[in-house]
Amino acid sequence: MEQILHNLVIGFGVAVTPIHLLYALIGCLLGTLIGVLPGIGPVATIAMLLPITFNLSPVAALIMLAGIYYGAQYGGSTTAILVNIPGESSSVVTCLDGYQMARQGRAGPALAVAALGSFFAGCVATLLIAVAAPPLAEVALKFGPAEYFSLMVFGLIAATVLAHGSLIKAIAMVVWGLLFGLVGTDVNSGVLRFTFGVPELSDGIGFVIVAMGMFGTAEIVANIEMKEHREIFTSKVKNLWPTKDDFKNCWASVLRGTALGSCLGILPGGGALLASFGAYSLEKKVSKHPEKFGKGAIEGVAAPESANNAGAQTSFIPMLTLGIPSNAVMALMIGALMIQGIAPGPQVMNEKPELFWGLIASMWVGNLMLVVLNLPLIGMWVKLLTVPYRYLYPSILVFMAIGVYSLSNNPFDVLIMGVFGVLGYICAKLECEPAPMILGFILGPLMEENLRRAMLLSRGDPTVFFTKPISAGFMIASIILLVIVALPAIRKKREEVFVEEG
Amino acid sequence: MVPYASGGPVDLSARLIAAPLQQGLGQPVVVENKPGAGGNIGAEFVAKSAPDGYTLVMGAIATHAINPALYPKFPYDPVRDFRHIALLVQVPNVLVVNTDVAARSVADLIRLAKAQPGRLDFASGSTGSTGHLAGELFKQLTGTYMVHIPYKGAAPAMSDLIAGRVQLMFDNLASALPHIQAGKVRALAVTTARRSTFLPDLPTLEEAGVRPFDLTTWWGLMAPAGTPQSIVDRLAAAARRALQAPELRERWRAMGSEPPAITTPAEFTAFVERERQLYAVLVKRAGATID
Numbered sequence: 001m002e003q004i005l006h007n008l009v010i011g012f013g014v015a016v017t018p019i020h021l022l023y024a025l026i027g028c029l030l031g032t033l034i035g036v037l038p039g040i041g042p043v044a045t046i047a048m049l050l051p052i053t054f055n056l057s058p059v060a061a062l063i064m065l066a067g068i069y070y071g072a073q074y075g076g077s078t079t080a081i082l083v084n085i086p087g088e089s090s091s092v093v094t095c096l097d098g099y100q101m102a103r104q105g106r107a108g109p110a111l112a113v114a115a116l117g118s119f120f121a122g123c124v125a126t127l128l129i130a131v132a133a134p135p136l137a138e139v140a141l142k143f144g145p146a147e148y149f150s151l152m153v154f155g156l157i158a159a160t161v162l163a164h165g166s167l168i169k170a171i172a173m174v175v176w177g178l179l180f181g182l183v184g185t186d187v188n189s190g191v192l193r194f195t196f197g198v199p200e201l202s203d204g205i206g207f208v209i210v211a212m213g214m215f216g217t218a219e220i221v222a223n224i225e226m227k228e229h230r231e232i233f234t235s236k237v238k239n240l241w242p243t244k245d246d247f248k249n250c251w252a253s254v255l256r257g258t259a260l261g262s263c264l265g266i267l268p269g270g271g272a273l274l275a276s277f278g279a280y281s282l283e284k285k286v287s288k289h290p291e292k293f294g295k296g297a298i299e300g301v302a303a304p305e306s307a308n309n310a311g312a313q314t315s316f317i318p319m320l321t322l323g324i325p326s327n328a329v330m331a332l333m334i335g336a337l338m339i340q341g342i343a344p345g346p347q348v349m350n351e352k353p354e355l356f357w358g359l360i361a362s363m364w365v366g367n368l369m370l371v372v373l374n375l376p377l378i379g380m381w382v383k384l385l386t387v388p389y390r391y392l393y394p395s396i397l398v399f400m401a402i403g404v405y406s407l408s409n410n411p412f413d414v415l416i417m418g419v420f421g422v423l424g425y426i427c428a429k430l431e432c433e434p435a436p437m438i439l440g441f442i443l444g445p446l447m448e449e450n451l452r453r454a455m456l457l458s459r460g461d462p463t464v465f466f467t468k469p470i471s472a473g474f475m476i477a478s479i480i481l482l483v484i485v486a487l488p489a490i491r492k493k494r495e496e497v498f499v500e501e502g
Numbered sequence: 503m504v505p506y507a508s509g510g511p512v513d514l515s516a517r518l519i520a521a522p523l524q525q526g527l528g529q530p531v532v533v534e535n536k537p538g539a540g541g542n543i544g545a546e547f548v549a550k551s552a553p554d555g556y557t558l559v560m561g562a563i564a565t566h567a568i569n570p571a572l573y574p575k576f577p578y579d580p581v582r583d584f585r586h587i588a589l590l591v592q593v594p595n596v597l598v599v600n601t602d603v604a605a606r607s608v609a610d611l612i613r614l615a616k617a618q619p620g621r622l623d624f625a626s627g628s629t630g631s632t633g634h635l636a637g638e639l640f641k642q643l644t645g646t647y648m649v650h651i652p653y654k655g656a657a658p659a660m661s662d663l664i665a666g667r668v669q670l671m672f673d674n675l676a677s678a679l680p681h682i683q684a685g686k687v688r689a690l691a692v693t694t695a696r697r698s699t700f701l702p703d704l705p706t707l708e709e710a711g712v713r714p715f716d717l718t719t720w721w722g723l724m725a726p727a728g729t730p731q732s733i734v735d736r737l738a739a740a741a742r743r744a745l746q747a748p749e750l751r752e753r754w755r756a757m758g759s760e761p762p763a764i765t766t767p768a769e770f771t772a773f774v775e776r777e778r779q780l781y782a783v784l785v786k787r788a789g790a791t792i793d
Binding site: 050144322335338339341347410453 | 511514538542577649651652653655658660664665676679681686
């Protein structure tokens with residue numbers, strides 16, 4: 001314990017020097033900005049800024065880059081709540097209830113809860129890194145292909161509760177997402193699937209493109225249709241701040257979201273993303289009034305926002321302690337370190353304590369900055385909703401097109417976004433939820449990859465999923481969950497509970 | 503033009519060399535990414551650009567040696583459709599094993615693989631990567647059989663290697679080095695003909711009797727075919743000067759690259775031609791295609 005305190009003192013000593021505070025601030029500001037702008041993500045931003053960081057000290061460079069990363073997590077929720085466009089992949093779930101809250105004139109509380117929940121999660125996760133990073137990293141290593149596959153099976157089954165309409169439609173959307181996820185190059189054989197000879201499709205369809213099409217474009221089209229209704233949505237902006245009741249309703253959600261996010265964030269490969277979906281499903285399961293989810297439940301914003309921020313912080317653990325990046329952003333950070341002549345890995349903590357602990361302390365400082373930065377901005381963001389649609393929607397569309405184009409400088413991607421916009425609109429008309437589809441789209445390829453890898457490693461023996469303890473645990477949990485969903489009696493109850501409005 | 507997404511090593515080196523090139527040429531140098539189809543989209547774009555010396559591509563081992571053998575109906579000719587200006591980066595691969603594998607040398611490993619054919623797994627970043635093809639070449643030259651486990655990128659492959667789910671891997675020296683130094687994996691040999699200055703005690707595969715074995719991951723500046731000789735020479739001279747700057751050398755070393763022995767455009771063209779033939783044979787024998 002004393003050691004940890006000593007380390008944190010070193011860390012804060014580094015983090016609160018004026019120069020490092022400045023870089024943390026720059027990082028947070030940039031991160032918030034790119035988070036708010038749909039399509040422009042932290043990966044591209046960090047990559048473009050990498051050459052600039054060579055002239056900084058390693059600590060300053062890392063503090064700034066980290067600031068961009070978690071700043072983007074904050075900013076992403078803003079667009080999700082206000083205009084139903086997931087600015088970052090992890091804010092897809094925030095769209096579900098956040099946007100509904102905004103429609104009810106409660107954009108302010110939604111934004112405030114997202115910011116405060118994220119701050120709390122960030123603090124807890126930072127503490128977790130400080131206390132238990134090395135042993136946690138060992139846990140991440142325990143996850144092999146078999147474990148991942150089972151975890152994802154569990155996630156996918158749990159996801160059926162994401163939908164608040166018909167179960168059949170939710171399953172259909174998941175399957176649809178799985179199929180879209182198959183487009184591209186097969187990892188095992190290198191064979192191109194469903195690309196129809198279009199080279200642009202050989203790397204698969206980008207997640208951001210699908211999410212922006214299904215949520216953003218479709219939402220805009222659907223709104224143009226509702227001529228009379230949409231005026232109401234801006235006029236009934238009520239309070240900017242969450243009420244006492246809101247806090248009472250969501251503090252437990254923030255705790256659960258933080259816990260789940262911290263665990264899943266450690267796992268390499270989409271951990272943080274799974275965390276936000278998982279946290280939402282969990283909230284809906286434990287909630288006393290699951291019928292409110294999807295219609296502006298504050299818990300549905302608080303939990304996934306806490307989870308994705310906690311996950312974003314803990315995803316630093318494998319990078320810092322093992323030198324293994326858990327996502328593209330972490331890979332870039334490793335690149336930044338290597339260019340500075342620092343080999344990332346377990347030795348960093350001992351050889352460069354000021355770097356390791358400085359970064360951790362700066363995460364806490366950065367989170368504080370983001371809250372200070374974002375809370376006063378809430379009023380301004382909400383005002384944005386009063387901008388007439390004839391100005392707001394075209395500009396959103398333009399930003400989305402620029403963002404999608406900038407992903408790979410290819411107009412083809414913008415076209416694909418349009419296609420998914422049309423699909424999203426049709427789905428909205430058919431009352432099919434896009435969220436299960438997005439989850440299927442993300443998990444499908446990962447599941448396939450891990451299933452086949454696990455089978456390759458076991459030489460075709462499917463029992464590995466049940467003989468490895470962690471994997472078996474997830475499998476058993478999945479089966480139990482499936483039985484609960486499938487049992488006719490419970491199913492009837494489910495339909496009562498999840499019945500659509502009107 | 504970088505035919506890969508921003509953030510990878512090719513992109514990184516392009517951004518690093520842009521500044522000194524800009525000074526040397528007295529012209530702004532802009533780095534643009536056009537990823538897709540394993541780099542083919544960006545490379546094809548440049549192959550069909552105006553040959554005025556203003557549009558260059560970071561042509562790599564994938565776009566100019568492996569992919570042409572991998573993809574049927576390839577959209578460009580890596581030798582004839584380009585002027586090869588300067589080889590910028592050459593990084594060896596290194597054979598690493600999990601620390602629990604009972605092999606302290608390449609000879610041990612071959613013995614182990616022969617004793618239990620088909621039991622060892624080798625990981626790679628993707629099908630058709632240098633790591634995959636190095637493994638296939640190793641199998642052919644040693645008459646062993648190991649199962650190839652492709653991953654999506656070298657990082658998750660390394661993670662499973664450290665955890666012991668796979669036994670070996672031919673990883674890029676730059677990304678493997680920290681793990682070797684930390685003792686998380688054991689290095690057995692480098693894939694180049696000469697030893698690496700980063701790990702001078704590590705033998706080459708050829709020294710261990712596995713020959714001919716000389717694989718590196720490389721990339722360099724290329725222009726569309728038809729670019730005038732004077733422009734090619736000027737760009738090549740600027741690139742050479744940029745590479746000699748001590749600051750850039752240091753950054754290059756951090757990426758695991760030693761200064762390439764090839765320094766003229768003509769040598770570079772010959773090198774690309776050689777590499778293309780080598781991988782055409784290798785890919786064919788490995789039975790890998792993308793259709």
